[in-house]
Amino acid sequence: MRVLTTAVLSLMILSSCAAGLTLAVQPDGSGTLAVDARIPDTTAARLRSYASAPGATPPANAPLFDAAVIRREAGQRGLTSVSADTPSPNRFRGTFSFRSLESVAAAPGLSETGALRVETKEGVTSVYVRLSRDNARALPLLFPGLDPYILEALSPPALDPYPVKASEYREMLQALLGSASLEELESAEIRLQVRSPGPIVRHGGGSVSDRTFTAVLKLMDLLTLEKPIEFSVGWK
Numbered sequence: 001m002r003v004l005t006t007a008v009l010s011l012m013i014l015s016s017c018a019a020g021l022t023l024a025v026q027p028d029g030s031g032t033l034a035v036d037a038r039i040p041d042t043t044a045a046r047l048r049s050y051a052s053a054p055g056a057t058p059p060a061n062a063p064l065f066d067a068a069v070i071r072r073e074a075g076q077r078g079l080t081s082v083s084a085d086t087p088s089p090n091r092f093r094g095t096f097s098f099r100s101l102e103s104v105a106a107a108p109g110l111s112e113t114g115a116l117r118v119e120t121k122e123g124v125t126s127v128y129v130r131l132s133r134d135n136a137r138a139l140p141l142l143f144p145g146l147d148p149y150i151l152e153a154l155s156p157p158a159l160d161p162y163p164v165k166a167s168e169y170r171e172m173l174q175a176l177l178g179s180a181s182l183e184e185l186e187s188a189e190i191r192l193q194v195r196s197p198g199p200i201v202r203h204g205g206g207s208v209s210d211r212t213f214t215a216v217l218k219l220m221d222l223l224t225l226e227k228p229i230e231f232s233v234g235w236k
Contacts, residue, residue, distance in 0.1 A: 023195065038092075065091070116129055129231050
């Protein structure tokens with residue numbers, strides 16, 4: 001069975017509202033990325049039928065995450081696995097370290113898209129994320145490992161050169177996954193936290209408490225990208 005997703009993609013494409021991603025940066029620019037992703041049972045059961053070649057039937061309890069592949073593909077994006085486990089077939093937990101945010105943003109094929117930028121100027125380090133239909137091709141680079149059969153089945157408008165409207169896409173998902181799964185996807189949010197090593201002096205698209213920036217993204221907004229998704233944070 002092909003791997004459904006990597007750790008980050010678990011959050012951005014198939015997360016439950018309880019999913020979270022925490023980026024903790026140290027004063028020298030190194031840091032860790034902690035991920036905890038769970039696919040709701042109803043949606044997981046539906047998606048298993050698409051996570052294989054036509055005609056193949058994966059086991060009902062087949063894991064939707066492969067920790068070994070996640071570690072390997074994370075390594076290709078400048079991340080080193082500290083821990084990675086699948087406590088249940090529908091859940092992944094992992095922690096990854098990196099030498100610098102700049103090295104992650106400079107991953108092959110990603111830097112030129114503008115989806116992720118890191119810059120330091122006048123003592124302030126800033127991280128910018130911008131996803132739109134113009135650079136949606138960067139999504140597989142940001143989140144490698146997406147099962148091609150699932151991607152084809154979901155057909156997100158964000159990756160379609162001739163996208164349908166969000167309302168039409170919801171109707172398609174309801175026919176594909178059923179009403180219960182659609183409700184799960186409609187309510188799904190991705191909660192991203194950035195813990196900075198110094199005082200946060202600027203931010204956009206989220207909120208700040210002490211040295212922690214939090215942005216909450218709606219899953220359906222990401223799948224359709226009718227409007228660009230942007231957030232940023234800068235610290236001294």
